[in-house]
Every structure is written in structure tokens, then in C-alpha cells.
Amino acid sequence: MIRFSLESQDGQARAGRLITSRGLVETPVFMPVGTRAAVRGMTPDQLAQAGAEILLANTYHLWLQPGERLVEKAGGLHTFMNWGGPILTDSGGFQVFSLPKKTISSEGVRFYPPERKSEALLLTPERAIEIQHALGADMIMPLDECTPHPADHSLAARGVEHTIAWLRRSIEAHRGHDATLFGIVQGSVYPDLRSHCATELVQLDLPAYAIGGVSVGEGHAALAKIVRVTAPMLPGERPRYLMGVGLPEDLLVAVQHGMDMFDCVIPTRYARSATLFTRRGRIRMTRRAYRNDFYPIDVSCTCYACSQFTRAYLHHLYTTNEILGTVLGAIHNVSFYLRLMRDMREAIVEKRFERFRGEFLADYTGSEAKP
Amino acid sequence: MIRFSLESQDGQARAGRLITSRGLVETPVFMPVGTRAAVRGMTPDQLAQAGAEILLANTYHLWLQPGERLVEKAGGLHTFMNWGGPILTDSGGFQVFSLPKKTISSEGVRFYPPERKSEALLLTPERAIEIQHALGADMIMPLDECTPHPADHSLAARGVEHTIAWLRRSIEAHRGHDATLFGIVQGSVYPDLRSHCATELVQLDLPAYAIGGVSVGEGHAALAKIVRVTAPMLPGERPRYLMGVGLPEDLLVAVQHGMDMFDCVIPTRYARSATLFTRRGRIRMTRRAYRNDFYPIDVSCTCYACSQFTRAYLHHLYTTNEILGTVLGAIHNVSFYLRLMRDMREAIVEKRFERFRGEFLADYTGSEAKP
Numbered sequence: 030m031i032r033f034s035l036e037s038q039d040g041q042a043r044a045g046r047l048i049t050s051r052g053l054v055e056t057p058v059f060m061p062v063g064t065r066a067a068v069r070g071m072t073p074d075q076l077a078q079a080g081a082e083i084l085l086a087n088t089y090h091l092w093l094q095p096g097e098r099l100v101e102k103a104g105g106l107h108t109f110m111n112w113g114g115p116i117l118t119d120s121g122g123f124q125v126f127s128l129p130k131k132t133i134s135s136e137g138v139r140f141y142p143p144e145r146k147s148e149a150l151l152l153t154p155e156r157a158i159e160i161q162h163a164l165g166a167d168m169i170m171p172l173d174e175c176t177p178h179p180a181d182h183s184l185a186a187r188g189v190e191h192t193i194a195w196l197r198r199s200i201e202a203h204r205g206h207d208a209t210l211f212g213i214v215q216g217s218v219y220p221d222l223r224s225h226c227a228t229e230l231v232q233l234d235l236p237a238y239a240i241g242g243v244s245v246g247e248g249h250a251a252l253a254k255i256v257r258v259t260a261p262m263l264p265g266e267r268p269r270y271l272m273g274v275g276l277p278e279d280l281l282v283a284v285q286h287g288m289d290m291f292d293c294v295i296p297t298r299y300a301r302s303a304t305l306f307t308r309r310g311r312i313r314m315t316r317r318a319y320r321n322d323f324y325p326i327d328v329s330c331t332c333y334a335c336s337q338f339t340r341a342y343l344h345h346l347y348t349t350n351e352i353l354g355t356v357l358g359a360i361h362n363v364s365f366y367l368r369l370m371r372d373m374r375e376a377i378v379e380k381r382f383e384r385f386r387g388e389f390l391a392d393y394t395g396s397e398a399k400p
Numbered sequence: 401m402i403r404f405s406l407e408s409q410d411g412q413a414r415a416g417r418l419i420t421s422r423g424l425v426e427t428p429v430f431m432p433v434g435t436r437a438a439v440r441g442m443t444p445d446q447l448a449q450a451g452a453e454i455l456l457a458n459t460y461h462l463w464l465q466p467g468e469r470l471v472e473k474a475g476g477l478h479t480f481m482n483w484g485g486p487i488l489t490d491s492g493g494f495q496v497f498s499l500p501k502k503t504i505s506s507e508g509v510r511f512y513p514p515e516r517k518s519e520a521l522l523l524t525p526e527r528a529i530e531i532q533h534a535l536g537a538d539m540i541m542p543l544d545e546c547t548p549h550p551a552d553h554s555l556a557a558r559g560v561e562h563t564i565a566w567l568r569r570s571i572e573a574h575r576g577h578d579a580t581l582f583g584i585v586q587g588s589v590y591p592d593l594r595s596h597c598a599t600e601l602v603q604l605d606l607p608a609y610a611i612g613g614v615s616v617g618e619g620h621a622a623l624a625k626i627v628r629v630t631a632p633m634l635p636g637e638r639p640r641y642l643m644g645v646g647l648p649e650d651l652l653v654a655v656q657h658g659m660d661m662f663d664c665v666i667p668t669r670y671a672r673s674a675t676l677f678t679r680r681g682r683i684r685m686t687r688r689a690y691r692n693d694f695y696p697i698d699v700s701c702t703c704y705a706c707s708q709f710t711r712a713y714l715h716h717l718y719t720t721n722e723i724l725g726t727v728l729g730a731i732h733n734v735s736f737y738l739r740l741m742r743d744m745r746e747a748i749v750e751k752r753f754e755r756f757r758g759e760f761l762a763d764y765t766g767s768e769a770k771p
Contacts, residue, residue: 066716070723073708095691095716103694103712111708320466323474337444337482341474345437345466352441352726 030236031115031168031209033268037378041260041287044377047268049115049167051107052082056268056289057373059280059366060085060117062297065094066110069297070352070359073112079332079360080367083115085292088160089124093144097163105165117292118166120157123241123273126175133174135194154195158202158210166208170239170272171199173213178245185217188242189226200233211270213241218251220258227262237268240288244273253282260287277306277369278395281386284373296366300358303347306365308389310398312340314358318400319344332364333357401607402486402539402580404639408749412631412658415748418639420486420538422478423453427639427660428744430651430737431456431488432667436465437481440668441723441730444483450703450731451738454486456663459531460495464515468534476536488663489537491528494612494644497546504545506565525566529573529581537579541610541643542570544584549616556588559613560597571604582641584612589622591629598633608639611659615644624653631658648677648740649766652757655744667737671729674718677736679760681769683711685729689771690715703735704728 033056037044047054061068061076064087068076076084086106091097103109106116122138125131131140137153154172161169172195174188192215203210212230216222230238240259243252256271263269270290271283280291299305303314307327312319314326325335326343334343334357346354369389376385404427408415418425432439432447435458439447447455457477462468474480477487493509496502502511508524525543532540543566545559563586574581583601587593601609611630614623627642634640641661642654651662670676674685678698683690685697696706697714705714705728717725740760747756 065720065722066713067722067724070727072704072724072727074704090720094720095712099691099712099716102692103710109710109713109716111713320470321473333443333445339474339480341466341470342437342480342482345470345480349436349461349465351436351438352723353438353443355723356441356443356727 030207031268033237033266035266039377039380039382040285042284042373042377042382043287043289044374045268045289047083047115051113051115051167054082054115055371055374057280057284057370058083058290059370060290060292061363061366062087062292062294063110063112064294065090066100066106068359068363069301070356071297071363073110075333075360076112076363079364080371081114081363083117084112085117085119086110086164086166087121087124088118088157088164089121091164092121092160093142097160101163101165107165115167117168118161118164118170119272120170120172121152121160122157122172123175125152126177133191135191137172137195154198155202158199161208162206168209168211168237169203170211170213171196173215173241175242175245176215176217178217178247180217182219182222185215185219185222188215188217189222192226193229196230196233209236211235211237211239213239213272214259214263215242216259217242218247218255223255223259224262227259231262231264235267237270238263239270239272241272243271244275244293249276249279249282252279253286256283256286256288276395277366277393278390280366280369281373281389285382285386296362297359300362301355303354303358305343305358306362307398308392310394310396312398312400314340314343314347314354316344316400322400326361327365330361330365330368332361334361334364401578402639404608404637406637410748410751410753411656413655413744413748413753414658414660415745416639416660418454418486422484422486422538425453425486426742426745428651428655428741429454429661430741431661431663432734432737433458433663433665434481434483435665436461437471437477439730439734440672441727442668442734444481446704446731447483447734450735451742452485452734454488455483456488456490457535457537458492458495459489459528459535460492462535463492463531464513468531472534472536478536486538488539489532489535489541490643491541491543492523492531493528493543494546496523497548504562506562508543508566525569526573529570532579533577539580539582539608540574541582541584542567544586544612546613546616547586547588549588549618551588553590553593556586556590556593559586559588560593563597564600567601567604580607582606582608582610584610584643585630585634586613587630588613589618589626594626594630595633598630602633602635606638608641609634610641610643612643614642615646615664620647620650620653623650624657627654627657627659647766648737648764649761651740652744652760656753656757667733668730671733672726674725674729676714676729677733678769679763681765681767683769683771685711685714685718685725687715687771693771697732698736701732701736701739703732705732705735
């Protein structure tokens with residue numbers, strides 16, 4: 030079981046510590062995503078060097094390939110992928126709800142994975158917990174209903190009812206096990222549903238809470254509002270995890286409103302398409318302007334890619350499709366995210382979070398920075 | 401300029417040292433290939449960790465992209481790709497001779513690079529030297545005519561005449577420059593042509609010699625014969641480089657006959673297609689048999705991939721097309737090659753090379769090892 034201690038608060042923004050049997054995690058924290066028990070293009074050594082303290086892995090993908098029993102036989106996810114730090118797994122629900130062919134009932138979700146033609150699979154709250162137990166994650170998520178965006182009030186309300194009922198069943202299925210089970214607040218963009226869901230979940234007295242149903246196309250302003258409304262409904266002394274978020278500007282506003290944990294594929298996915306983050310905004314490494322640019326990707330960054338290579342070299346690697354481009358890009362983007370979290374944490378501890386946020390956003394353009 | 405010293409000899413097999421301004425290289429040595437100033441999927445740190453002491457880069461590819469002037473402006477290849485050790489560049493000839501559309505004359509080779517539609521380029525001995533000077537390699541190769549296999553005697557003879565004439569022009573073009581220029585012996589499978597070419601080249605008193613025109617489809621036995629016949633024609637106190645070779649069994653026979661330097665894309669290319677080397681032979685990581693195999697890729701290997709991960713994990717990475725599969729596979733294969741060279745060197749120094757070769761080949765099957 031994890032323990033969480035709040036170290037400092039600045040406005041609603043919080044600096045804390047997750048104490049786990051696999052090491053300490055300082056919050057706010059960003060969890061790089063190792064979908065298939067691998068963060069795309071990065072070795073565990075490179076992840077540790079970039080400052081990663083905790084990873085996320087996807088239950089859906091690992092269930093289908095290589096299968097949770099194989100991972101269990103390998104000694105669990107940590108041994109399988111050689112990551113000694115804590116790991117959080119999702120429930121698999123998000124991926125299942127993203128599939129075109131699925132049937133949702135109170136029992137769970139029946140779906141047809143594109144990877145396995147014609148075979149239907151059933152994901153229930155109990156099965157999601159069982160798979161995560163086999164994977165051996167330190168922190169696990171219950172199956173919830175992640176409603177699409179936009180969703181009308183009645184559809185979102187049904188999602189909340191399923192989410193609450195499924196959480197009760199997840200708690201039963203998890204009884205006697207060590208991993209930390211989160212509760213996930215759903216409710217789409219509707220404050221009354223978020224409030225209802227949060228109230229029900231808090232009564233179940235879980236060790237940690239998450240806000241789900243975001244990063245589904247609602248946009249920055251709607252995301253900010255959901256977090257602003259929902260975060261205060263969650264117990265202050267428990268960790269708060271905002272699922273699947275996001276861009277740097279999303280992370281800033283979420284931390285501002287009191288969230289502690291984040292995960293997102295953006296750093297590694299953007300790295301594969303040559304989009305890299307800098308303090309001045311994103312840059313597209315394939316742009317002709319970088320051909321002759323002998324500065325590092327981000328002059329303020331101290332990661333392996335920035336300390337050893339130039340934009341001109343990255344431009345060359347990306348334009349010639351060298352694997353090393355993606356590798357160095359991933360190292361940089363993940364390092365950038367982890368550094369941003371550390372900078373936010375330091376600002377919270379030093380009670381200057383708002384100034385930090387303002388200064389960061391003044392330099393950082395959400396869109397592409399000028400070469 | 402490099403200096404070469406022979407440390408030990410066992411039969412024809414030699415253990416030596418290349419002393420360069422960028423560090424010491426122990427021979428026999430394998431040079432991982434960084435075609436486009438990057439070894440596919442490996443960072444310079446990982447290359448150094450795998451034991452690489454010297455790299456090879458391809459003049460043809462770097463000439464076309466990003467262009468030798470850009471690399472020069474970046475401070476040369478070493479700075480551009482952040483590799484502090486010595487670098488050898490080829491002349492670009494091998495790639496040009498592999499193109500379907502080309503015209504060979506005494507002037508040089510006119511060709512149509514597939515990368516640049518409709519534009520003809522001319523590669524002359526002088527241009528090859530000029531490009532390599534701009535790239536800033538420590539060891540450079542003259543333009544030679546690499547005849548295809550099979551080639552009749554008259555075609556091979558023309559190749560030898562071009563090779564000798566072009567080498568004279570290369571020496572002129574290189575006058576006053578520091579890099580070590582090799583002479584390349586051509587002559588296909590014909591001992592008389594090899595002998596004629598070697599005799600002419602040795603009179604030009606170059607600091608190092610190479611055997612070219614191999615690894616063009618002649619097969620192991622023909623390769624072994626070419627080396628056995630040609631190596632003794634080269635001065636014993638100069639380094640001998642066998643270009644583009646090869647598989648482990650090729651390296652063993654070439655070292656047996658007195659060759660010192662090697663390069664080949666096989667370790668990294670095979671890694672991309674999930675074929676990994678072990679002391680018992682090659683294995684295809686995608687085979688179903690490895691799904692449940694929790695041993696390392698090669699039990700006798702101490703590389704990062706073998707010390708930290710299992711075949712089951714590699715199987716999973718390769719079957720799900722995770723970039724990390726290629727990365728770990730490249731780390732292993734390159735480490736395997738470099739370890740083989742170190743083992744050969746040790747056996748030569750200890751005067752037991754023939755026993756080592758016999759024992760290695762007894763364990764190692766040229767084809768796929770049993771899972």
C-alpha cells in the first residue's frame with residue numbers, strides 16, 4: 030500500500046510524497062506511459078536518467094498481448110520490463126470504450142478487439158482487477174465508464190451509475206490484495222454528476238482518487254473547469270490523479286487546482302512525429318529552419334539529447350527516418366515533462382506557484398514556437 | 401595519422417593496436433556502421449557501453465543528406481554525431497556501384513541517385529577525397545571500382561586498372577591532409593588480378609590496406625579464398641581492413657588469415673528483423689518458442705540487453721513492433737560482435753587462436769539455432 034503525505038500547499042497547488050514499497054515519488058508527478066510494458070523507444074536506464082519515478086502501463090494491451098498470465102509467470106510487470114520503481118496500471122476500460130464495436134451493460138463491456146478478429150471478449154470490474162493483480166502493479170484502477178465527448182446528461186449519468194456500481198464490485202474483488210485501488214470520478218462536463226459521483230466515491234473511503242473522462246476532446250477550457258470543480262470534492266489528504274492529461278498548459282492548470290498525478294502518451298507520441306517541446310513552445314524538428322541550427326533542442330534543458338546533440342543533428346535524423354531521432358526525441362520530451370513537474374513542485378514548496386505558472390506561460394506558446 | 405603496432409601473432413592471425421589521436425583501437429576490431437552518422441537505434445553512450453572503439457560512416461549517404469558541408473559546419477562527423485572515438489569513412493563507391501543507373505569511365509562514376517530524381521551526380525576520386533575531408537574522418541578510403549559478382553576476368557581487370565589509377569589521383573588529392581588513406585585491393589575472385597593490384601598498391605607505400613570487392617554474393621568459401629590469397633600480399637606491419645564483412649564465421653576465417661579490421665551492417669540490420677546472435681547460432685526472436693523463455697538472449701553474454709531482459713520480453717517487444725525491441729536487439733548484436741573480436745584477440749595473444757576458432761564453430765551453427 031502507498032502512503033501519501035502533503036509537504037506543502039500554495040493556493041490549491043500541492044507538493045506531496047507518495048511513499049511506496051518500490052521507492053518515493055514526489056508529487057506533482059508525471060508518469061511516462063509504457064503501453065505494452067515499454068515506453069516507446071526508451072530503455073529503463075534512459076527513463077531513470079530522464080528523472081522518471083513511476084510508470085504507467087496499459088491493462089488492455091497487456092491483456093491481449095502477451096497476456097497477463099505470461100507477465101505473471103515472468104515475475105510481474107516490474108521484472109518483465111525491468112523497471113524497479115512503482116507502476117500504475119489502468120483498468121483497460123478507456124481503450125475498450127474507444128472501440129467502435131462494444132456493448133455496455135451493468136455486467137461490464139463486451140467488445141471485439143481489432144487484434145483478434147471475430148472473438149468477443151468481456152471486460153467486467155472483477156476481470157479488470159484480476160488482470161491487474163496478475164500484472165502486479167503497485168497502483169490499480171477500477172473499471173469505469175468513460176463517456177465520450179460530447180455526451181448528453183442522461184448518457185453521462187448512466188456512466189456515473191455504472192462507475193459507482195463497478196467500483197463497489199472492484200473493491201470486493203480487490204479485498205485482501207496489497208495494491209492501491211483508486212476511485213475514479215466520472216460525470217463528463219456536468220458539475221452535478223461530478224459532485225454526485227465524488228460524494229459516492231468518498232464514502233467508499235479509497236486511499237486515492239482519480240478524475241477520469243477527460244482528454245476526450247473537451248478542450249483546455251472545459252478540462253480546466255472540470256478539474257476546478259471536481260478536485261475540491263476529493264479528500265485533501267489523498268493523492269489525486271488526472272487521467273490521460275495532457276499538454277504542458279493542461280498540467281499547469283491541473284496542478285493549480287490541486288491535482289497530483291498525471292499520465293499521457295503525448296511526450297513519446299509527439300517524439301515519433303518529430304514534435305519536440307521547448308520552454309518557448311513546441312518545435313517541429315523536420316522544419317528546414319533547423320537544418321543549420323547548432324543549438325540544442327531546448328537551450329534550458331539538460332537532458333541527454335540536449336546536452337549531447339544539436340537541432341541540426343536531430344533534423345538530420347528525423348528527415349532520414351533514423352530510429353535514433355525518435356529515441357532522442359522521446360528522451361527529450363519525457364525529460365521536458367519531468368523537469369516541468371519538478372519545477373512546479375519547487376515553486377509550490379517556495380510558495381511562488383502562480384508566478385512560476387505566469388512566467389512559464391509567458392514564454393511558452395501552446396502552438397508551434399518560431400524557429 | 402594513425403600508427404599501427406603488432407602485439408602478437410598466432411599463425412597468420414594478428415593482435416595489434418591502432419594508435420590514433422582519438423584513442424587506442426585494439427585489433428582485430430569490428431566497426432559498427434553508422435551509415436547516416438547514426439548506428440541504427442543506438443546512442444553513442446550505448447555504443448561505448450557495448451565496447452565499440454571505432455565507427456564507420458557512409459560517404460555516399462552523408463554526401464546526399466545532410467551534405468558534407470553541413471557536417472563540416474557542424475564541426476565534423478565526430479561533433480555532429482557526438483562520437484569521440486575514431487571514425488572511418490568509405491569512399492561512397494560501393495553504394496554508387498550498387499545503383500542500377502551509372503556510367504563508369506576513367507574519370508569516375510556518373511550516377512542517378514534514387515533520392516534525387518533526374519539529377520545526375522559525378523563521383524570522382526578527387527571528389528570522394530574532398531567529401532571525406534569535409535566530413536573529417538580519421539581514416540578514409542579512395543574511390544575504387546567494386547566489380548559485381550560474378551564478374552568475368554576482363555571486367556574485373558578493368559576494375560583493377562581503374563582502382564589503381566584512381567588511387568594515384570586520390571593520393572594527390574589527399575596530399576597535405578592528416579587522415580589515414582587506405583589502398584584497396586580489388587580483383588574479384590582472380591588471384592592473378594588480386595596479386596597485380598596488391599603489387600601496384602604496395603609500391604605506393606600507403607599506411608594501411610584494405611581488401612574490397614567482397615561481400616558481394618561470392619559466399620563464404622570464395623571469400624575465405626580471396627582473403628587467404630590476398631592478405632599475405634599486403635605488408636605485415638600495416639593494418640589490413642576487410643571491407644563489408646560479415647557473418648561471425650566470415651570474421652573468424654578472415655582473422656585466421658591475418659585481417660585486422662572489419663565493418664558490416666549485419667548486427668544492426670539483423671536486429672531490425674528480430675534475428676539475434678548467440679554462441680549457439682542465430683535465433684529469430686519472433687518464434688513462438690521464445691514466448692515463455694525467461695533466459696537471456698544469450699546466456700554467455702553480459703550486454704545490457706542480456707543482463708536486464710529475457711527472451712520472453714524481447715519476443716513481446718518484437719511481436720508488438722515496439723521500437724525498444726530493435727534498440728535492445730542492436731545493443732545485443734553489436735555487443736556480440738565486439739565480444740567475439742575481443743575473444744579472438746585474447747586467443748591470439750595467448751597463442752590458442754586455432755583452438756578458439758574450432759571451439760566457437762563447434763558451438764555455433766551458421767544457420768538458426770534450436771530454440
